Amino acid sequence: SSELTQDPAVSVALGQTVRITCQGDSLRSFYASWYQQKPGQAPVLVMYGKNNRPSGVPDRFSGSTSGDTASLTISGAQAEDEADYFCSSRDNSGKHNHVFGTGSKVTVL
Amino acid sequence: QVQLQESGPGLVKPSQTLSLTCTVSGGSISSGGYYWSWIRQHPGKGLEWLGYIYYSGSTYYNPSLTSRVTISVDTSENQFSLQLNSVTAADTAVYFCARVGYLSSWYWFDYWGQGTLVTVSS
Numbered sequence: 001s002s003e004l005t006q007d008p009a010v011s012v013a014l015g016q017t018v019r020i021t022c023q024g025d026s027l028r029s030f031y032a033s034w035y036q037q038k039p040g041q042a043p044v045l046v047m048y049g050k051n052n053r054p055s056g057v058p059d060r061f062s063g064s065t066s067g068d069t070a071s072l073t074i075s076g077a078q079a080e081d082e083a084d085y086f087c088s089s090r091d092n093s094g095k096h097n098h099v100f101g102t103g104s105k106v107t108v109l
Numbered sequence: 110q111v112q113l114q115e116s117g118p119g120l121v122k123p124s125q126t127l128s129l130t131c132t133v134s135g136g137s138i139s140s141g142g143y144y145w146s147w148i149r150q151h152p153g154k155g156l157e158w159l160g161y162i163y164y165s166g167s168t169y170y171n172p173s174l175t176s177r178v179t180i181s182v183d184t185s186e187n188q189f190s191l192q193l194n195s196v197t198a199a200d201t202a203v204y205f206c207a208r209v210g211y212l213s214s215w216y217w218f219d220y221w222g223q224g225t226l227v228t229v230s231s
Contacts, residue, residue, distance in 0.1 A: 009135075029214060030214045030215075030216065031214055031215045031216075033215075033216065033217040033218065034219075035156075035218070042205055042222065042223055042224050043156065043205075043218070043221055044221070045217055045218060045219050046217075048210075048215060048216075048217035049212070049215040049217070054219060062151040086155065088156070088158075088216075088218065089175070089216070090214075090216050093167070094170075096161070096169035097147075097158070097169070097171060097172055097216075098171075098216065099158065100155055100156040100157065100158065100160040102155055102156070103155045103156075109230055
């Protein structure tokens with residue numbers, strides 16, 4: 001399967017915890033990576049692999065995978081975390097094909 | 110710090126070829142260890158991977174676009190390019206170039222260009 005499904009919209013109160021999920025068959029074979037995108041900007045990598053944060057990404061971001069579902073958790077969400085979040089992985093067709101998730105709009109209340 | 114910058118026409122006529130170039134600075138494409146990718150985003154929509162290339166010239170394309178897409182690399186200029194043939198209005202999108210890191214079953218797009226809007230219209 002080459003689809004990654006995300007909840008379209010997720011909201012979180014300021015300072016609370018929010019989990020964004022990404023579901024797809026390919027996640028049984030390949031780890032997800034996660035991207036934050038703010039309006040008019042390019043996506044920014046915030047998580048990859050088992051639970052790897054690029055330099056500069058706050059440690060309130062964490063990642064995990066279980067079965068066919070990957071999760072990105074923001075613990076203590078800040079106003080600046082309001083953005084679209086996309087997951088991505090290589091698909092499991094046996095060829096190099098990469099898919100992105102449908103995207104989740106995170107609103108910080 | 111690796112930086113990528115897309116360049117090319119912002120307007121392409123239907124049935125013609127869309128051509129974009131990504132110039133990489135702060136790192137050498139020919140050092141290997143990464144793929145160099147094109148991704149697009151239709152207005153208000155999600156991201157679509159178009160394909161990527163290794164410095165050696167090996168290419169991999171999205172199966173849904175493989176008949177129309179060509180990605181090439183010029184290591185002497187530290188650039189890679191995208192050509193998309195026979196464009197229609199459905200190809201109107203913001204086009205991003207990005208570097209792709211990988212390790213076994215991990216892949217990640219770690220550096221992105223700012224993106225360039227390409228409109229297909231007569």
